[in-house]
Amino acid sequence: MTHQARAAEPGLRVDARPSMPASGPLAGIAQWIMLSSGIGRLAIALLAGALGALAMPPFGLFPALVVSLCVAVWLLDGASAGRLRRTLTASVVIGWAWGFGYLTAGLWWLGAAFLVEAEEFAWALPLGVIGLPAVLGLFYGAGFALARLVWSQGAGRIAALALGLAGSEWLRGHLFTGFPWNTLGMALGQNLWLMQGAALFGLYGLTLVAILVAAAPATLATAGTARGRFAPTLAAALALALLAGFGAARLPAGPDPVVAGVRLRLVQPNLEQDAKFRPENREDILDRYIELSDRAASPDRTGLADVTHVIWPESAFPFLIQRDPKALAKIANALPPGKQLITGAARAEEPLPGERPRYFNSILTIASGPTLGDIYDKVHLVPFGEYLPGPLDAILRALGLRQFVSIPGGFTAGSRAGQQILKVPGLPPVAATICYEAIFPSEIVPAAAAGAPPPVPGLILNLTNDAWFGDTPGPRQHFAQARLRAVEEGLPLVRDANTGISGVVDPHGRVTASLPLGVEGILDTALPERLPGRTLYARLGDIPFALMLATALTFALAARRRRA
Incomplete structure (x- = not known):
């Protein structure tokens, strides 16, 4: 049955007509995609989503997202005829398949974590590599269905897709603890000029812009006037140019000023994950950290004499260092007077009678003496990695299963209400994050009391340990996302990772110093100053993004009414 015949069926919503293709090779491809059905349609959606993943770090191929989202538009065009329930069901299925392809191609490296202790976790590898994208793909299904509800012909459908997809990305980043990894806005958030827009409207604002720009060329294959076909693409090119122009103007000609009297030493030990948490390696691991920390970074520097703060990565030790006087004494002997150590470490709190001990993934500050200073406990834990979610905890433990981290009962989350700025002598107040906390735009700076x-x-x-994922895109994606937080907040980023990438990023997103992935080394560096004042995003959060969503909805509805 043709689209024209189906459009005559009773019970359609107003303007359920598909956008018909124009003539030419591109129009032929669009028509073929629109007329696809069944398994063929699902395969096209899945492959298009997988292609879109090439726009993410470390590849950064934005044209791949253009092709991917243009195909998404034509698939939704093909689902635009029929009764409402059928149309929405088709849209959900198309969106799920697109999202499944996108997430599987972008997150396949998660499988490496299941092979660190393969004898215990290899069986669950398909759950991480296929199961997680399959579940998260439902967000994209919902986004495609929302887009279809306000679908129309011409440019209006581009706004509809941006509304549905950007809204679903925001939900993916917030619901069920959230998982905003590889949010579509990262297609723009890895370019130095384009990422500056995050200072205005954050990651999700970049996401909406990325969708609008990448999907606009789909109209080139739509019948109608030349103006109707070309105007959306020209508008998208203009929007991208304006965003790049804003970024270029925002970047200063020279380096950002640095904080006087601060010299950081980042230690990247490059410890393999399968050896890192074996208690029998405790002495060797601590000695390695101390030896690296005292190593001269260049021939004209000696030991720790010219640094003020030494930084070690997340969960640096396979033991509870605050309960080990011998280890603390060894650190104290290595730290000259006046120097500060900032390190990741697991820590425990003494339980109340009848309770089990509580363990925290923490950042500790240690001075010579040794003197334990301020502490930060990780608030946003990784489900299944650091704890088992409440409803599944008892069931999975009864089956003999546990979280990846070998902590009895898993980690306990720090109190969000008590989340504090970390106070470190000699440093400005520190917004502390551990591991993937740095991918959440709204959780970098604690809320005011x-x-x-x-x-x-x-x-x-940001202290992290990406050794779980080896030499894959994962650690590179993690660094890119943490880097964007610096632009959003107007703050420098100091990131220390066990296997890399460690580095310092100024508040404009420029990497001032770094150590590559998979090498052992130290990095001596100054600390850039924060920007004066606060960025628009730091002041308003996602309010600008909400206004952008409202604008997209208004435009989509207006286009729909004009076509009715």
């Missing part, structure tokens, strides 16, 4: 002014940190600190 009732009646108090908002906290004003001077830097973002």
Whole structure:
């Protein structure tokens, strides 16, 4: 049955007509995609989504997202005829398949974590590599269905897709603890000029812009006037040029100023994950950290004499260092007076009678002495990696299963209400994050207490351990996402990773110093100053994004009414 015949069926919504293709090779491809059905349609959607993943770090091929989203538009065009229930069902299935392809191609490297302790976790590898994208693909199915509800012909459908997809990406980043990894806005968020827009409207604003720009060329294959076909693509090119122009103007000609009297030493030990948490390696691991910390970074420097702060990565030790006087004494002997150590470490709290011990994934500050200073406990834990979600905890443990991290009962989350700015002598106030906390745009700076002014940190600190994922795109994607937080907040980022990528990023997103993935080394570096004042995003959060969504909805509805 042709689209024209199906459009005559009773019970259609107003303007359920598909956008018909024009003539030419591109129009022929669009028509073929629109007329696809069944398994063929699902295969096209899945492959288009997988192609879109090439726009993410470390590849950064934005044209791949253009092709991917143009195909998505034509697939939704093909689902635009029929009764409402049938149309929405088709849209959900297309969106799920597109999202499944996108996430599987972008997150396949998660499988490496299941092979670190293969004898215990290899059986679950398909659950991470296929199961997670299959579940998260439902967000894209919902986004495609929302887009279809306000679908129309011409440019209006591009706004509809941006509304549905950007909204679903925001939900993916917030619901069920959230997982905003490889949000579509990262297609623009890895380019130095284009990422500056995050200072205005954050990652999700970049996401909406990326969808609008990448999907606009789909109209080139639509019948109608030349103006109707070409105007959306020209508008998208203009929007991209304006965003790049804003970014170029925002970037200063020279380097950002640095904080006086601060010299950081980032230690990247490059420890393999399968050896890192074996208690029998405790002495060797601690000695390795100390030896690296005291190593001269260049011939004209000696030991720790010219640094003020030494930084070690997440969960640096396979033991509870605050309960080990011998280890603390060894660190104290290595730290000259006045120097500070900032390190990731597991820590435990003494239980109340009748309770089991509580373990935290923490950042500790240690001075010579040794003196334990301020502590930050990780708030946003990784489900199944650091704890088993509540409803599944008892069931999975009864089956003899556990989370990846070998901590009895898993880690306990720090109190969000008590989340504090980390205070480190000699440093500006620190917005502390551990591991993937740095991928959440809204969780970098703690919320202000009732009646108090908002906290004003001077830097973002991210300690992480990406050794779970080896030499794959995962660690590179992690670094790129953490880097964008610096632009959003107008704060420098200091990132120390066990196997890399470690580095310092200034508040404009420029990498001032770094160590590559998979090498052992140290990095001596200054600390850039924060930007004066606060960025628009730091002040308003996702309010600008909400206004952008409302604008897309208004445009989509207006286009739909004009076509009715």
